[in-house]
Amino acid sequence: MLIVPLVILFFKLDRSRVYQIGFYGFAIHVLGVYVDTIGTNYGFWSYPYKMVPILPTSFTLTSSMIPVAFMLMYQWLSRKHIHYYLGAAGVSAIFVFVVHPIFMWMDMFKMYRGFNYLIMFVNYFSGAIIGKLVLDLFVYLNKQNDTIRIRKIN
Template sequence: MTKQNEALEKISEKQQEIASDWFQYWEDFSSFSTWPFWFHVVMFVVPLIVLYFKLDRKKALELGFFGLNIHVWFAYFDTLGTRQGFWTYPFQMLPFLPNSVGLDASLVPVLFILLYQWVKNHNKNYYFYAFLLSLILSFGLKWFFVSMNLFKFHMGANYFHLLLTYLVILGLSKWIVDLFLHFQKEAQ
């Protein structure tokens, strides 16, 4: 076995052990019988129901593409933050899903889809209102999560770092959607 294969095997074994530890932790502290589990389920399901009723179906593809961008970037950044130890989520909906699937796949994307829809329909400044919502989410929602022990900072990470993350993600998502809309308009 080569040195690379040995190193890879060692990392794989550690990952399997950590996955097993997370599953046991989830069973002990975050399973179906706990309020955090149901909190995460509600945070995942309710925004999707709201989106179903509030989505402007004439712009569904654009709004969905924007929301998908938000979801993917938040999942990447959240994974980076948790893997590097900047923050943790003490409770998870399911141990084999990303740590904050309710936030990254539902609540945050839906909030920003509805914001994006509103600014488009009312000809408002996206960046201004996205900044306001980012302030509310990073300093308000995450503060609530910290106070309820649903989110923990480590290694000097703080709310301001979350705000910067939100702003980068919102800028990237908007620019990507604008680029594809430009391509579409050029082709017509």
């Protein structure tokens, strides 16, 4: 569950946009780690079996499966010019209503204290929105920097 998504990403990643897609994936990863750490520390959910036992979060989900899925979704949607938020809602729904129930069935994920799938969906979708906003901000700043650089040359 950790290695396979990374291998798929290696072969499917659009090399011409590797920095943009990679930065987007990194933003999703960082947001996921923050939310996962907060959720486990406050007792909303837990991972009984972990790949890295000293970490409170699911290393497999937050470091591989989720970022890779969102990166491939972003790459595919941006080529097809399909609305990003529909795709983000779809990927969020797959993780919330398919992946997490499988993890619960396998006893690899548990929810507590009134936490439910709707709240989890909001978390995933909000993370996708924030990740895209962070990416868009950095793309904008990079374009501004290029414009300033061109003006200085002229």
